[in-house]
Amino acid sequence: MEEAVKQVRALVFDVFGTLVDxxxxxxxxxxxxxxxxxxxxxxxxxxxxxxxxxxxxxxxxxxxxxxxxxxxxxxxxxxxxxxxxxxxxxxxxxxxxxxxxRLDAWPDVAPGLQRLRARYRLAPCSNGHIALMVNLARRNSLPWDAITGAELARDYKPKPVVYLSAADAFDLAPHEVMMVAAHSSDLEAAAAAGLRTAFVARPDEHGPGLGEAQAAAAVDLSVTSVIELAERLETQG
Structure with a gap:
């Protein structure tokens, strides 16, 4: 698993719930x-x-x-x-x-993404369209290198084309891209399409204690914040 993570060159993110409240x-x-x-x-x-x-x-x-x-x-x-x-x-x-x-990001998101951008290319892989993603990025200082997701793929997650089009946008193979999400079903679909996966716990997404605190599917990494994700990936060398 460690070797697989070392091959990752880009991170793509679910947005609703994972990055924004x-x-x-x-x-x-x-x-x-x-x-x-x-x-x-x-x-x-x-x-x-x-x-x-x-x-x-x-x-x-x-x-x-x-x-x-x-x-x-x-x-x-x-x-x-x-x-x-x-x-x-x-x-x-x-x-x-x-x-x-006009949604607000969780507090760990902007600083975590800034750390990750030093080593990886970053993009949302959301069901939200490009204008929506740009507006959220500008509101919350999210440092994207590109906008991928549903509008690019002309379909909605968890269809494989959404994940694969994100990898293709960066001229990368699926295994060189890591999907980051707070939803096990999203990560399971991304893994089936060949992407690496990272779970970020958002236990209060749907209200206190009503989000996913642990992944219900096999993932490459599991963390409690985007900052922790940056820390974990930095240790991968």
């Missing part, structure tokens, strides 16, 4: 709009619950590929209705949908 950030934005008309964390959870079903429409070929903003907007309209907020004005819906472009 989507739940806390979305709840903050919802609270600012609706005040006490809604539980902001319940709204955030319900909005996120629509995420995978919406992408499955694309993965299954039932609808053409589209950028995540379109899926998030469709999902937002559903959740507003669920919470009795059908009277929400169109301008408010448009701005609230862009809350996904």
């Amino acid at each position: 989507w739940r806390g950030s979305i709840a903050r934005e919802v609270a600012a709009v609706f005040g006490d008309r809604v539980d902001p964390f319940a709204f955030a959870d319900d909005w996120r619950a629509q995420y995978q079903p919406a992408m499955e429409e694309v993965r299954a070929g039932r609808i053409p590929f589209c950028k995540l903003d379109r899926l998030h907007r469709r999902n937002l309209d559903i959740v507003l209705a669920q919470h009795g907020l059908q009277d929400t004005a169109e301008a408010v819906r448009v701005d609230l949908n862009l809350a996904w472009h």
